[in-house]
Amino acid sequence: MMASAKKSYAGDGSYPTSYYAASRNIIRTPVRLQGRTDTDICVVGAGYSGLSTAIHLAEKGYKVAVIEGAQVGWGASGRNGGQVVNGLNASLSTIQRRYGEDAARFIGGLVQEGGRIIRRLVSQYQIDCDLKPGNIYAAYTAAHMKELEAKQALWRKYGMDDHQLLDREALRKLVNSDAYCGGMLDTTGGHMHPLNLVLGEARAFEDLGGTIYEMSPVVRVDHEAARPTVYTQEGEVNARIVVLCGNAYLGDAVPKLVSRVMPVSTQMITTAPLGEELAHSLIPSDMCVEDVRYILDYFRLSADKRMIFGGGTVYGGTDPADVVAKLKPNLEKVFPRLKGVKIDYAWSGNFALSFTRVPQMGRIGANTYFAHGYSGHGVTGSHLFGRTLAEAIDGDTARFDVFEKLPWYPFPGGRMFRAQYSTIGSWWYSFKDVVGW
DSSP states (O other), X not given: OEXXXXXXXXXXXXXXXXXXXXXXXXXXXXXXXXXXXXEEEEEEOOSHHHHHHHHHHHHTTOOEEEEOSSSTTOSGGGTSOOEEOOSOSSOHHHHHHHHOHHHHHHHHTTTTHHHHHHHHHHHHTTOOSOOEEEEEEEESSHHHHHHHHHHHHHHHHTTOOOXXXXXXXXXXXXXXXXTOSEEEEEEEEEEOOHHXXXXXXXXXXXXXXXXXXXXXXXXXXXXXXXXXXXXESSEEEEEEEEEEOOGGGOTTSSHHHHTTEEEEEEEEEEESOOOHHHHHHHOTTOOEEEEOSSSOEEEEEOTTSOEEEEEEEEETSOOOXXXXXXXXXXXXXXXXXXXXXXXXXXXXXXXXXXXXXXXXXXXXXXXXXXXXXXXXXHHHHHHHHHXXXXXXXXXXXXXXXXXXXXXXXXOTTHHHHHHHHHHHHHHHHHHHHHHTO
C-alpha cells in the first residue's frame, strides 16, 4: 500500500537553538538523497532508534542506509534531558498486572540493557559525550517514598539490586535541596550530552560503511511491496527491509502508525555557567535527578557547570508561548539560590507517547519494521529496541516476537480529541501528587 504525508519538519531542518546544538562537538555536512538507490536495509530516522538499529546491523555486515528528514539527532535524540534512566514509562508492576508474570519477567530482564548498549558504544567507538554515572529519583511526599520502596522491592524480585533508598539527609548529600523528603539512587543510570552521543553514533555507523542521507523528509512509504520503497522529495530508496524509526516526527508518512502514538512536547532551559563552587554545592554528586510526580521535573549539571532543567508536558506536541516563564519557577523552587539566574537557552521538543506507556515494536507488511512510543523514556529504550530490531532482521526473532505480541490501544477520542483526553487525565494524577495520595 502507498502512504503519503505532508512534510513533518518546520523551517530548514537546522537544529533548534538549544544548549546542545551550541555545544556539539561534531559538525556534519548533510548529504541529501537524490535519485534512486538500492540497499539491504533502509532505516528511516537518524535518532537513537534508527542509529542503534543501523550500527547493530552494520556490525553484522549488512549494507545499511539511513534517511533523516532534518539533521542527525534533530528530534528527541538531540533535545532530551540527557538522562540514562533504566526502565520503561510503564512500571514493572503495571506490566505485571496488565500482561502477566511472564511479560514482567521478560521485560525486567532487559530494562537495564539499553544503558549497557550506550556504554559499550561510547567506549568502543570513543564517543565524546560527557557520560557520567548515577541517577536519582527524588520524592516530594511520603506517598512518593512508598512508590520508590515498592519499586526497589519489585526490581529486586527480577534480579536487579542496584537501587538504594535515601532518607532526607542522605539525599541532601547528593542533591542539596530542601524540596524533597527522600529519594532513591540507581547506580546503573547516568547522564550525558545527548546530541553529542547521537552524532558520535552517526560517525561510528559511517565508519562501519553505512550511509546517512539528511535533509530528506520521507513523503511516502510503499511498505506492502516485496521490496519496500521509501520516497523522499528528491529521491527513493529500494530495500530488502525497511525500518521505521521516525517516532514523534514521522508525521503522516505511514497512516497505519498514526493512531498508535501521540506527540507530546516537553521543555528545557539551561542557565549561564554557575562556576565550580556553586554547581558542586547544588548537586554534590554530579548525578542526574528526576522527581517522581506524574508531570515531573528533571535536571543535571552540564560539563561546563550549567544547570540543565526540564519539565512540563503539552499533549499534542504544541510548544508553550514562553518556555522560560513556564520552567524557571520550578527551577527556583528546587534551588532557591538560583533565583534570578540568567537563562542562556530554552527549547522544546516532542516525544511519542503510547496509550499504554509501553513502547511498541512490530511489522506492517512482511518486510517493514517499526519501533516507537517510548513515552519519555527513550534514551535507553531506543538503544535496546535498535538491537532487538537488528536481531530480528538477522534471523533471531525471539525478543522481537514478545514485544510485537504485546497489545496496544489507540488513544480514546481519536486524533481530534486525544490531547484533551490525556490532559484531563494528567490533571487527576497531578492532583494526587499535590495532596500526597
